[in-house]
Amino acid sequence: AFGVTSEITYFVPREEPCEIWKVRIKNDTRRKRRFSLYGFVEWLIGEYFLELRIHNITTLYNKVWWDGETKAILGKKTASWEQGNIRPFEGLVFFGSNFKMDGYECLKTVFTGRYNDISNPDGLKNEALKNSNCEGEDAVGVLQHNFGLDGLEEKEFVFILGQTPKETEVQNESKSASLTGQAESKEKVKEILNKYQDVIQVRKELDAVRRDWQEKTSLIKVETPDKDFNTLVNTWLPYQLYINAYWSRNPSYYHGGGPGKGYRCSVQDTESILSLNPEFSKKRIREFASLIRPDGTNAVGWSLDGPWDQSPMKGQVVWFTYLVNAYVKETGDTNILKEKTPYLKDKWCEKGEDEGTIIEHIYKQLDYSWNDRGEHDLPRIGRGDWNDGLDMAGVKGEGESVMIAQTLVRALDQARELAELINDNKKAEELKDRVKGLTEIINVKGWDGEWYLRGFKDSGEPFGSNKNKEGKIFLNTQAWAILSGIVPKERLKKILESVDKHLDSEHGLALFSPAYSDYDPELGRIAMFAKGTKENAAIFCHANLFKIAADLALGRGQRAWLSLKKIMPNKQKDYELYKTEPYVFSEYLIGPEHPHLFGEGAFSWLTGTAGWAYMMATEWMLGAGRDFEGLKIDPCLPPSWKKCKIRRPFRGATYEILIENPKGMEQGVKEIWVDEKKIEGNLIKPHRDGKNHKVKVVMGKGDR
Template identity: 50%
Template sequence: MEYGHFSDNGLEFIITEPITPRPWINYLTNEDYCAIISQCAGGYSFYKDCRSGRILRWAPENWHFDRPGRYIYILDKDEGNCWSPTFQPVREKPQSYQCRHGLGYTVIESIYYRVKVEITYFVPVSDPCEVWLVKISNLSGKKKNLQLFPYIEWLIGDYHLELRYRNIMNLYNRIWFDDSMKAILARKTADWAKSNIYSFPWLLFFGTNLPIEGYATRKDIFLGKLNTEQSPAFITGKGDKDFGLCSGEDGVAVFSHSLEMAPGEEKEFVVFLGQTESKREVRRILNKYRNIARARKELEITKEFWQKKILDNIEVETPDNDFDNMVNVWVKYQMYICNLWSRSPSYYHEGAGGRGYRDSCQDAEGIVSIDPAHSRKKIKTVASLIRRDGSSAPGWSETRGPATHEPNKDHPVWLTSTVSAYIKETGDKGILLQKADYLKDRWIKKGTKIDPTWNRGSISDGRGTIFDHLERNLNSTFEDVGKKGLPLIGHADWNDAIDAAGIKGKGESVWLAMALVRSLKLLAELAELINRRKKANELRKKAELMTKRINKWAWEGNWYVRGFTDDGTVYGSSKNREGKIFLNTQSWAILSGVAEAQEIEQLKQSRGKKQGSRGSRIGRIMKSVDRYLNGKHGIVMFAPAYTKFDSKLGRITMFSPGTKENAAVFCHTNTFQIVAYSMVGSGNKAYQSIKKILPNSQKDYNLYKTEPYTFAEYLIGPDHPYLYGEGAFTWITGTAAWAFLAATEWILGARREFEGLRIDPCIPSHWKRYRIKRPFRGAIYDIEIENPRGKENGVQSVFVDGKRIEGNLIKPHKDGKVHKVKVLMG
């Protein structure tokens, strides 16, 4: 693999040269503090919220320049050489270089001028800070007189306000060297949210355990005139003296340390950075991490914490090592990052902060088999965003509370699926009768109008059961329909970029109708769990009614259309010149059962061999997907791409063809289709489709460009004139959750159900055997699947602890033991 490789155990990705096609980053995080770090130590940090709690400077173009970051400058006072062991920002060519991204830590190691430096960056499990453990070795045969300069650049507080009003926001900065703490502290005098000005509640700090000979806090002084981080005046000795106070300017934090090293000598020190609420807490953290033995201990605790979270659960062993490494390690870690920070902090996103409603639902569903307690907590949090009328806030922030903009119309269809998955995983149907708050805020009329008299922020509007929250949520969509009886799309559904099709309140979404049908059926099942059979029948009738409407208005003979604009114009139709067929309405026709559920069983009986041969509706859908959408880098979101702006559809037609929502290979939609392939028994196509989007299965990283260890949001599609196959928007994407579900529940087929664990593999025919270790409801199932006849799906026999069971559903044992399961496909 170009630019690097996985370690033998798969727990690290080792980057072997500093310049990669894009910055290849890692997330170091606990539940409050997050540090994003590249292979050259670029990136930024934040506390609780990536918009309002920003700590380090970053700008939108930095995904290209990858500066500033967390640096240490080294100056050889005898020979005059100056370098940074992280390559950036000095950019001297190293004698050797290696970056190891691991679970909860990143190590950058290099050799310059016979001096070896190893920096281990990590965020401790329980403290709001990041720690740099530095080991420096003199490999030369002579004494070294070195000057060291640890460096960061502050961005204190609200990132969006800084982008818009930097000339004003930096006037609030106060940064100073505190002699009693031997640390640089920083804060703003005040901050504001909308029209509310409030006292800045945080104190930021930067410290080290080395004796301090000098320091700098003013960026102007540190860099010097017309200069950059590559050769700052403070280090070259050509600048003015900094007196340790920055007031109303852009600020930095820099220390100066002398280090004498005998030939062959090795020394260690520690640097730390963080944010908290008081000087007392700052002092506690400084004292704790100045003890280098304690800092090392915290690193080991952090490594053990993340390895336990990632490794002590589902484990797979198949003929495909790339597939195994993603499922066993890296997609799990990616899911945790998404669950903690949703869709805001990355090198690509705008950093709006907070956590999204629909994103959190999908993330919590994806992670439920490895961390059900986390999913349960997330369910209750998301439920509390639902109003009594069934509408909801679009998300929330730890620092700013519930979001106040109008949500996309698809928000209500996701939480029911998450709750269903949680109960299937745990058996905890009692959650349905747990109480949660209803939200009361300024939004009225099902979240479409603002009450101009409301001035109380967000409060509780009483409480109700989780089940009632789900029902109100889905009813809000079921009742909000257009002339055809399909749900209104409003300013967008799942596809954010179809943002003009319903701005006049008349456009309808076929995909949203399908997603609603699926969730109504799931909610009916949940109603039966708590003996509300009448309610279950009512919900199924609603699902049947919506299904009839979809099949009446949206089926064209070979595929389902995507929707109808405000004036009734159809899109995703054979009648269109561009945007003729959309993937989501084909995959979700199967996920929802809209495309005649009885056909699915018929196709499974044919073992996937007769897919589409009878001219069935599902067969035609699959043929259309393969003919018009499937390509060498994956399945495009739709085809052909839009080449001209269409005011009836909106932003989707503005993107360059093949990028983002304009006919890219959107990995999230690919995972929906992978589940659909599995549901109809097509193991070969399910496997081929996941292989195309696996980041560690790409053939050319100069083309793909993005990290080989984390899913991208999309690959640029074939309608782009020259970038087909390039990855983009990595890490924070719903792809992670759905890829894990597709891999474990559908391809490998260890699928949770209310009654137990269903063994229903749908694999490539060339796999002769595989294994999956699956914790489930208080026991562990070590499942070995044999496929001597080269089948794609179907189970001939299942033995549990040597005894054959009837069918392929394993009833929960709940005994804390490991149970051996032998499965024969056929």
């Protein structure tokens, strides 16, 4: 437009704490022209939620100025005031470039004008900026560069936005130490800016970042008849997994973010990334273990400032067992079970052992949940389980959760497997007995006649029951009845038919039905949301993946595929309706009981769906699953998929697996060939030789 081509690329380098903007400007005409280029940033400089609440106060702490020594705009607050804790501001924020500055601005009101905003700022109406520094006002950073371009000439420019890393800062309340810390921070700013003055260096770093992400996301590759499935699994799911694993639930267009990571979500993210990065998962296992108290409870999460408070939600304890079990199956590393890590000692649990082995941490968590049971002998729900919206169901300490009971059965059984691995036979027998006992309790106290209850309120009244006017049937307790293995064969058909009848729709499975229309103080905020949104009967993608996993466990490949397609971000039929990104999973789609938004996506990125979808796609559908003894091959496919491929690293070797399905089976392995040699069964023993191995799988009735 206007005879000018402009392009901007944003990226974060691999090491430095900054964001680089690479700008390309081309004069598309044949005459020489003059331009002014402006880089703009509006500074927050502080704690986000505090700035929202008392911006009129925190603004008075702002100090932003042009610094001739670093040739950049620098900024800080006079002090940090986070959660009432006043301390010296750590480091400096900076905004620099690789060109000679012809003007700058640090005051927002001067740049925009008193009655304008950034869409039409006064600063662009004048030839030069005012060169104002900021002290105690709303702060911006604006850099101006005037330049000329001959006809058809183009140039590239670089802006660098960042904050000095914590390790360079001196955290001391004395003035001299504060000045020393600022001097060290300025040196770090100069170091970063100097590195990226050369556009060639910027291009090299951008190429390196691209290669880095390519390596991270391409370790596992799939090839199926469905191109959308391939694109999602090969590119976008691994990327979403890494973002979730690194940042938990912070990056979002829907939430303001937060200072740390939640325990339950992060544990699931870590399990799902195991096949891509087992070393990262091993490090995280140690972190999670250190958040478990001697009494078996755990902190709800953690940040750079340390562990968070006690979790009032009782369903958090099971996920760590799943992670450790999966880690040992992926790596074969049983030594981690005997590795000692500290317990969390805080005001919630001051007594008990200082440290224990990883498996002892697991035992304590499961013992806590096993012993914390209510009137119906089911685990107490507290302020919620997987479903955060059930925050009043057990506020008096009596409410119970059938879902926690089901997930606990699975965790107890997986802990039994780990106990047997290290010859802890007495504990293994105890865990086996607990699995049997709790299974019987669920099938007596948790069965409603056509499906499983969701739980009991503090009053003892069931919810998720046919007796209820609203919230009659919940998806999760039907899916987890299958995943935990507690459902008797004669009930299986009933719960599957009930799910299809009451919960399925063109956009996926509702979390429950019917939606709540009025607030129920014995359930909580689940009944406060509009019908079909959030926890009030939305199509929760995470819960849909639980059901998809259950279908795959039953060998229902076609049913699993049909359900997955409905919630896949790149298979939506109407993107004007869906609205969210077509490349990452949303937390939910608005459910069928909403009056006019049924099918709209919401809360993208912030979901454990990505992790479960990746595990289902690679390990359950394409069947390259981990097991203690090796790689277990057990595909479960839609019958129309006659040929598929998956390449997957496993314990020091890479397996290129070709799946042939000539008869259109959903499940069943007839024969497996490894490096042109037929093997017995469907378990490939680890090679650990650093080589690629060709595997051919023929589906049909046979060894499985």
